[in-house]
Amino acid sequence: MAEVGKIHSPPPGRQKERPDQRFSIIGTRMLRKEDPRFLAGRGRFIDDITLPNIAHAAALRSPHAHARIRSIDKSAAEALPGVVAVITGEEAARETGPLPCFANPPVEQRCIALGKVRHVGEPVALVIADSRYIAEDAIALINVVYEPLPAVSDMMEAINSRGDAVLHPERGPNNVAEHRNYLFGPVEQEFAGAAHVIKRRLRWSRSGGQPIETAGAVAAFDEGSGKFTIYVNGSMYNYIGFTIAAALKVPSHLVNIVPVDAGGSFGSKLFLHKVSVLAALGSRVAGRPVKYIEDRIDYITASDNHGSDRIYDVELALDASHRMTALRYKVVDDYGAYFQYGLGTHGNGFSQTVGPYKIRAVGAEIYAVFTNKCQQGACRGFGSEVTNFMIERVVDAAVEELGLDPMGFRRDNFIGPDEFPYQIPTGNLYDSGNYPGALDMALEMLDYKSWREKQQAARTQGRYVGIGVASCQEKGVFSATEFWMLNREPGFALTSSPESASVKIDPTGKAVISLHAPCWGNSPETVATMVLAEQLAMDPADISVAYSDTDHGLPGTGPGGSRYTVMVTGAITGAASIIKEKLKRVAGHMLEAGPHDLEFRSGKVGVKGAPGLEVAIAEVAMQAH
Amino acid sequence: MDTLQINVTVNGRAFQRRVEPRLLLSDFIRHEIGLTGTHVGCENGVCGACTVLLDGLATRACCMLAVQADGRRIETVESLGRANNLNLLQRAFWEMHGLQCGYCTPGMLMLMTELLRENPHPDRETIRLRLNDNICRCTGYEDIVNSVVRAVELMRGETAVR
Numbered sequence: 199m200a201e202v203g204k205i206h207s208p209p210p211g212r213q214k215e216r217p218d219q220r221f222s223i224i225g226t227r228m229l230r231k232e233d234p235r236f237l238a239g240r241g242r243f244i245d246d247i248t249l250p251n252i253a254h255a256a257a258l259r260s261p262h263a264h265a266r267i268r269s270i271d272k273s274a275a276e277a278l279p280g281v282v283a284v285i286t287g288e289e290a291a292r293e294t295g296p297l298p299c300f301a302n303p304p305v306e307q308r309c310i311a312l313g314k315v316r317h318v319g320e321p322v323a324l325v326i327a328d329s330r331y332i333a334e335d336a337i338a339l340i341n342v343v344y345e346p347l348p349a350v351s352d353m354m355e356a357i358n359s360r361g362d363a364v365l366h367p368e369r370g371p372n373n374v375a376e377h378r379n380y381l382f383g384p385v386e387q388e389f390a391g392a393a394h395v396i397k398r399r400l401r402w403s404r405s406g407g408q409p410i411e412t413a414g415a416v417a418a419f420d421e422g423s424g425k426f427t428i429y430v431n432g433s434m435y436n437y438i439g440f441t442i443a444a445a446l447k448v449p450s451h452l453v454n455i456v457p458v459d460a461g462g463s464f465g466s467k468l469f470l471h472k473v474s475v476l477a478a479l480g481s482r483v484a485g486r487p488v489k490y491i492e493d494r495i496d497y498i499t500a501s502d503n504h505g506s507d508r509i510y511d512v513e514l515a516l517d518a519s520h521r522m523t524a525l526r527y528k529v530v531d532d533y534g535a536y537f538q539y540g541l542g543t544h545g546n547g548f549s550q551t552v553g554p555y556k557i558r559a560v561g562a563e564i565y566a567v568f569t570n571k572c573q574q575g576a577c578r579g580f581g582s583e584v585t586n587f588m589i590e591r592v593v594d595a596a597v598e599e600l601g602l603d604p605m606g607f608r609r610d611n612f613i614g615p616d617e618f619p620y621q622i623p624t625g626n627l628y629d630s631g632n633y634p635g636a637l638d639m640a641l642e643m644l645d646y647k648s649w650r651e652k653q654q655a656a657r658t659q660g661r662y663v664g665i666g667v668a669s670c671q672e673k674g675v676f677s678a679t680e681f682w683m684l685n686r687e688p689g690f691a692l693t694s695s696p697e698s699a700s701v702k703i704d705p706t707g708k709a710v711i712s713l714h715a716p717c718w719g720n721s722p723e724t725v726a727t728m729v730l731a732e733q734l735a736m737d738p739a740d741i742s743v744a745y746s747d748t749d750h751g752l753p754g755t756g757p758g759g760s761r762y763t764v765m766v767t768g769a770i771t772g773a774a775s776i777i778k779e780k781l782k783r784v785a786g787h788m789l790e791a792g793p794h795d796l797e798f799r800s801g802k803v804g805v806k807g808a809p810g811l812e813v814a815i816a817e818v819a820m821q822a823h
Numbered sequence: 824m825d826t827l828q829i830n831v832t833v834n835g836r837a838f839q840r841r842v843e844p845r846l847l848l849s850d851f852i853r854h855e856i857g858l859t860g861t862h863v864g865c866e867n868g869v870c871g872a873c874t875v876l877l878d879g880l881a882t883r884a885c886c887m888l889a890v891q892a893d894g895r896r897i898e899t900v901e902s903l904g905r906a907n908n909l910n911l912l913q914r915a916f917w918e919m920h921g922l923q924c925g926y927c928t929p930g931m932l933m934l935m936t937e938l939l940r941e942n943p944h945p946d947r948e949t950i951r952l953r954l955n956d957n958i959c960r961c962t963g964y965e966d967i968v969n970s971v972v973r974a975v976e977l978m979r980g981e982t983a984v985r
Binding site for chain 1 (some may be wrong): 843845848853854858859860861862863864865866868870872898900901903904905906907913916917918920922923924925926927928929932950958959960961
């Protein structure tokens, strides 16, 4: 059991840069490097990719939430001029394995439904044709006979589903995908000794990311080398992209995944295995490059990336002086038809499960259930927002029931600024913080006091104005290991998730940064350029940014869970420190000075305290070259 | 399928093409003419990413057939400034962070090009009302409104480009 509270001998930090440094470039206002191409309509989005002799795919989608596929007659579709191939689930299953799933045991999802459809919009057949128009014509000619099965739409009923209402009977007799009871600290004792217990049922509803650009992939299978090239607007290809190869039943060195600009994601393009496998499968069958872009309806119904959908029964224990002592909840989470990241969406919440409060123990009973809906994925820095909602709703419930001041109650329970580093019951270490200071700042920005007065004045006129407050902890990054670390048998030791960057200085002293994750609508090029320019005291105009495919990429988890800016900054700082060492060694020879006497200043390496005694990075680079 | 001949002017250049009557104008611009700056988000007239100017009027290219554009004049985002020589509206979007992922941006720019031609001095409210037509999922719109306000300033010559 982890100790809870202030940690007096925290593990040594790996921090290389001190906080509160003065910077000359970081923190200044730099126009985004990404913008000119987008403003001129010269981005490179997935539908902008074309290849010689390309064919186009469209998917026939299930109109049923839950049904057996009795038969598929595709003869009329195949006979349509311009149709190259019509692929059913059975045919796809000969060429491909299940799609990647990080739950253990995994839940089998196929790129094209095999035997059964489990949600509206699930692909039933894929048509490859000379144009998307013809592919969609052909879809209308496919005749599928379905045998409808009971559709499960209510997550509470799913717990007790039986017979034909069970989505994955091979996993058990009901629709419970996973049932875990996590206890952190002496939950029972705290509740037994509580002076007050506040209870609430809370509902967090399903959502979807819905960026303006949908998901898509362009794939080319090269018969000569046996290798697939897949362009896709997803992320995480340099982290878990090798699992796409497994789904295609080829070794991982025979798949190269190439990033493109993504027109937004909001989490929903985190790991686009289905479009990647469909386009690649289509290309192997057709013997031509294939483009598969989900249309808006495809994307809404079958993006594989709906957000959390939960019902909480939550209890907060308080002592007689209204100190929060323990939090306990049972949550039912409607994961939809599949379970690609397992209980991963609860991992972010666990990393900050007590919010900003000194709660000593936490109990979390989680029912993950299957229903006949699109499966959950990652949505908007996923997980922590739901936990924050749950904590703040029950905190407000305590305020209401006990007649407390919403600010005072929160303040009295905050982890104090002098109590960091602070270990929470799940074992996570909060390194620093000042919650009362942040709250003061928020109240001042809102002019809270005057709003309370206005509220009183409005009451006398019979008008009711509400003022809400939420005090949330928001983690800085996330680690995708939560996709599997919450499994009963995780399969791997608990580690963090990597981020990489490569920096090359060419003989003329210009720098190219290679990022190993895509441009996702955030500002990776601007961030990377600013950090490297700061580190090497270079002109940002002398730095360009490229994106590595999986053939050349180093491990990189990429944007997701609001992690990328923090993580890639660390990666570039690390890369820069290696280059700085090397530049100093070479410059030291040129200047006849020891590396420790050298510093970086405006594009040059110079001797400290000796203005004018310096060589340009370009000269050092050419010398080293 | 039978094709029809159409004559259109795209960004000042004349094109004569044979197209299927059912070909969407958005697909014609993107895949026949090869101007991929016009984006497709919903193919339903909702999002506005495909907005182009048709004889000067902002038009959803995804809700119109290419054959309906026969004899007409089309302007796309590529008719504005180039990446290394942005026009004042594009420049204002750059300065004011009026975009993130850049996918809705061409539609926003064409919509605002129409507005600024008919009213070179729109107030904030007018800009907001017109922006109602298009959807952006990244910015929360405030920076787009600020960008257009900034463009108005730049066009008046009140302040220099930063």
